[in-house]
Amino acid sequence: MIDIVVIGAGAGGLAAAITAKEKNKKVLLIERESTLGGILNQCIHNGFGLEVFKEEYTGPEYAHRYIEKLISLKIDYLLDTTVTKLEKLSEKFIITMTSEEEGIKKIEAKSVILTSGCYERTRGHISMPGDRPKGVFNAGSAQRYLNINGYMVGKKVFILGSGDIGLIMARRMTLEGAEVLGVAEIMSYSNGLNRNIVQCLIDFDIPLFLSHTVTNVIADENNNLKEIIIQEVDNNFNPMINTEKHFFVDTLLLSIGLIPDITLLDELSVKVDPKTKSVEVNQAYETSVRGLFVSGNSLQVHDLVDNVTKESERAGLCAVEYLNKENNEAEEIRILAGSNIGYVTPQRLDFSWNSSLIISFRTNKKMEKAICKVIQDDKVVYKKRLMFLVPAEMETISFDYQILNRTSDIKVVLEELS
Amino acid sequence: MKKEFICIVCPRGCRVVVDGDDISGNQCKRGIDYVKAEMTAPKRVLTTTVKTIFSEWPRVSVKTDKPLPKELLFKAMSDINKVIIDKPLDIGEVVIYNLCNTDVNLILTKSLKGVQK
Numbered sequence: 001m002i003d004i005v006v007i008g009a010g011a012g013g014l015a016a017a018i019t020a021k022e023k024n025k026k027v028l029l030i031e032r033e034s035t036l037g038g039i040l041n042q043c044i045h046n047g048f049g050l051e052v053f054k055e056e057y058t059g060p061e062y063a064h065r066y067i068e069k070l071i072s073l074k075i076d077y078l079l080d081t082t083v084t085k086l087e088k089l090s091e092k093f094i095i096t097m098t099s100e101e102e103g104i105k106k107i108e109a110k111s112v113i114l115t116s117g118c119y120e121r122t123r124g125h126i127s128m129p130g131d132r133p134k135g136v137f138n139a140g141s142a143q144r145y146l147n148i149n150g151y152m153v154g155k156k157v158f159i160l161g162s163g164d165i166g167l168i169m170a171r172r173m174t175l176e177g178a179e180v181l182g183v184a185e186i187m188s189y190s191n192g193l194n195r196n197i198v199q200c201l202i203d204f205d206i207p208l209f210l211s212h213t214v215t216n217v218i219a220d221e222n223n224n225l226k227e228i229i230i231q232e233v234d235n236n237f238n239p240m241i242n243t244e245k246h247f248f249v250d251t252l253l254l255s256i257g258l259i260p261d262i263t264l265l266d267e268l269s270v271k272v273d274p275k276t277k278s279v280e281v282n283q284a285y286e287t288s289v290r291g292l293f294v295s296g297n298s299l300q301v302h303d304l305v306d307n308v309t310k311e312s313e314r315a316g317l318c319a320v321e322y323l324n325k326e327n328n329e330a331e332e333i334r335i336l337a338g339s340n341i342g343y344v345t346p347q348r349l350d351f352s353w354n355s356s357l358i359i360s361f362r363t364n365k366k367m368e369k370a371i372c373k374v375i376q377d378d379k380v381v382y383k384k385r386l387m388f389l390v391p392a393e394m395e396t397i398s399f400d401y402q403i404l405n406r407t408s409d410i411k412v413v414l415e416e417l418s
Numbered sequence: 419m420k421k422e423f424i425c426i427v428c429p430r431g432c433r434v435v436v437d438g439d440d441i442s443g444n445q446c447k448r449g450i451d452y453v454k455a456e457m458t459a460p461k462r463v464l465t466t467t468v469k470t471i472f473s474e475w476p477r478v479s480v481k482t483d484k485p486l487p488k489e490l491l492f493k494a495m496s497d498i499n500k501v502i503i504d505k506p507l508d509i510g511e512v513v514i515y516n517l518c519n520t521d522v523n524l525i526l527t528k529s530l531k532g533v534q535k
Contacts, residue, residue, distance in 0.1 A: 034474075044479035044527065045465050058465055060479045060528040064509055147467055150477040175466060175495050195426035199462060202424070203488065 002028050004319045005095055005109040007083050007264065010038020011305045012115030012296025012312035014066035019316030020113075021075045025323065028107070029070070029077040030097060036070065036077065037063030038117060039140070040305065042147045045168050047195075051306035062305060086112065086264050088289055111291045111319045114265065115312055118258040118297040126256055130217030135225030139165045139255040143172070152176055154251025158228055159183040160214050162190040162197075163392070164303075166255025171200035173253075180204070181247045184212040184230045186237055189366060191392040193303075215239050217252065225250055258301045268292065275343035276300050282332070282350040283357045283401075284318035285311070290327060293319050300345050300360060303394055311360075318355050325352070331406040338375070338413035340365050342391060351406055358398045361412055363389040369417040372397055376410045389414070423456055425449045461485035464494055465527070468513055470503040472533045478503060479527045480513055490518045498524060506530040 006017045009031035017029040035041060040048070043059030050056060053065070070077070078099065085096035093109045120138040137145075137153055143165065145151045157178050159166045162185035170180045183201065188211045190197055201208055209230060216229040232243035260278035262270075271280040271288040278299050279287045285295045295315035296308040330352030337344045342364040349357060363370070367389040374382040374397070382399040389395065397412075404410060425432045425444060434444045434453050441450050455461075463485050467477035486494060494517050501513060507526050514524040 041479075041528075044467060044481075046463055046481060056463075058479060058481055058527040061509065064527075064529060147477065147479065148475075150467065150469065172466075175464075175491065177495075194424050198424050198426050203462070 001092065002026050002107060002109040003323055004028075004111045004113060004316075005030065005093070005107070006113045006115060006316075007086075007095075008038065008114070008116040008296075008298070009033075009036045009077060010115065010117050010296070011040055011063070011066070011308045012117070012298070012315075013038070013113070014063070014070055015309040015312040016113045016115055016293075016295060016316035016319070017075050017077075018066065018069050018073060019313045020320055021073045023317070023320045025320055027075055028109070029075060030081050030083055030095075031077065031079050032082040034080050036067045036079070042140075042144045043168075044147050045172075048305050051304065052309055059305075066309075083264060086268060086292075088268060088292070091291075093291065111293070111322050113293040113295065113312075113315055113319050114262070114298055115294075115296045115315075116261045116264060116298045118260045118301050120254070121257040121259060123254060128214060128217065130214075130228075131219035131223075133217065133219035133223050133225040135250050136217065136252045136254065139169045139253040142251075142253050143169055146172065146176065152178065153253075154178060154249070156181065156249045157251040157253060158214075158230075158247050158249045159253045159255060161185065161255035161257070162187075162192050162208060162210075163255045163257065164192045164196050166253065167192045167196040167200040169253055169255070170206050171204060174204045174206070178251075180206050181249060182207045182209055182230075184209045184214060186211070186213040186233055189390070193392075209245070212243075212245075213237070213239070214252070215244075225252060228252055258297070260298045260301065262294070262298055265292075265294075273343070273345070273347055275337065276345055278345075280347040281345065282348040282353065283346045284321070284350065284353045284355045285315040285346070286318065286322070286350075286353075291319075291322055293322075300343070300394075303392065307394065307396075311358075314355065314358070318353070321354060333404070333406065334409040335359060336409055336411040337361065338411040340367070340370070340414035340416070341412055344412050349401055349404070349410070351401075356398065357401045358396055359412060360394055360396050362391055362394055363414055364391055365414075365416075366390050367414070367416045370414045371417060373413050373415065374399070374410055375413060376404055377408045381410070385417075386414075421457075423453050425452050460488040462488050462491065464491055466495060466498055468498060468501050468503055468524075470530065472503075472506070472530060474533045475528070475530060478530060480524050481527050482517060483512075483523045483525050484521070486517065486520065486522050490520070493518050494524075503530070506533050 003025040040059035040063040048062040081099040218227040220226040231239035342362040
């Protein structure tokens with residue numbers, strides 16, 4: 001039987017598989033695409049690896065470092081293979097997978113790490129009004145068509161959402177000869193990194209319309225996109241009258257957020273956190289199903305791939321620890337999101353694990369200076385000053401949890417400092 | 419003439435205002451160096467793709483090995499889009515030497531070793 005099956009060979013899966021194999025475990029990595037590296041392959045821009053390698057790599061270069069390591073460690077992997085079902089029977093997992101070469105196959109494993117990444121929100125998620133023409137794409141899909149397949153999706157482009165994928169695509173389409181007429185962002189601030197605002201929009205004189213959203217999509221007689229209308233929104237995100245701006249474009253790219261892809265876990269009774277839209281985990285990245293781990297963008301959407309790698313390396317080590325661990329009922333407390341906190345992960349702290357505790361969270365409010373406190377029984381057990389908090393950037397804290405009592409839940413709060 | 423920059427050196431993203439010889443709004447010294455470079459000779463690393471003859475990777479990703487003067491970005495793109503790669507080059511190998519007559523080379527950011535036609 002395989003010790004650890006890793007599902008998804010992007011940044012997370014590569015890191016988890018390598019870490020587990022380095023501890024001499026029998027590992028199998030399963031990937032549905034025909035190459036290793038996942039979404040890194042289409043992220044041809046640079047800025048990856050500053051934290052892990054202290055170098056500025058492009059996405060494919062970052063992936064290459066890990067793919068070489070995977071091959072040198074002789075880790076078993078399957079390409080063009082989709083996992084269709086994940087079940088747990090007593091102490092083992094049964095993984096059903098399909099591929100053109102092998103057909104449907106079942107394998108058994110002691111433990112599973114899910115690193116399946118995330119998918120893009122579509123126009124349906126934001127109930128965008130108007131016609132349903134050709135020419136409306138998710139920014140990430142358009143990025144794949146352009147950078148992997150070599151197809152331009154349009155010549156006159158508007159972009160909704162100022163997240164980093166939208167900004168990167170604004171530059172990329174411009175460099176390839178398209179005219180990008182603007183980027184609209186419903187919030188009063190951009191969700192992208194400042195460096196991307198500068199290098200992707202300002203460098204090419206592409207206007208950014210803050211507090212604006214698309215309020216109409218108009219098709220021509222052949223059902224191709226002809227025109228979009230944007231409007232300014234008020235504090236409740238309602239469009240304001242007499243603020244319409246018309247753009248005659250053939251392409252609308254949507255960069256309106258990402259959702260962790262945990263559809264594979266539908267048949268297992270895992271606890272889900274509506275705030276992260278992923279599963280609840282303990283500090284070992286273990287879900288409510290023993291031996292099932294989730295990390296990377298399928299656990300929480302990260303801003304930096306470096307953090308996907310580091311989180312998944314820790315998940316790999318925890319899966320190794322699980323293989324030798326006694327399965328006793330352990331003392332467990334909850335980690336709660338308090339004031340000004342959008343979400344926290346992990347959501348549980350399980351005292352039977354040796355693994356350290358790293359809490360990730362996002363603020364739900366832009367703050368210049370703040371103090372982050374961890375509170376147990378009305379007492380502050382940990383605090384840290386933080387600067388320049390924005391919802392678009394994930395923060396982490398870490399402390400020795402042996403100082404906590406094992407009965408009361410803890411709460412993470414942010415207090416704004418002036 | 420007043421000109422405003424967003425400094426991209428760190429995540430703080432200071433709004434730095436240049437008015438003649440006067441630079442203000444920067445919270446550290448690095449903001450001054452950044453703005454001076456932006457005022458005199460702004461440069462950017464260019465990343466794009468190049469056509470290949472290989473069906474497995476019809477496009478392959480490339481980058482400039484050094485930052486390129488900003489005003490040459492579109493000229494470089496048009497030169498790069500004329501190239502077709504017909505050999506299974508390795509990651510880091512040069513695709514175009516002295517791009518736009520500068521000392522900047524275009525290199526592969528992915529390995530084509532072992533690809534199928």
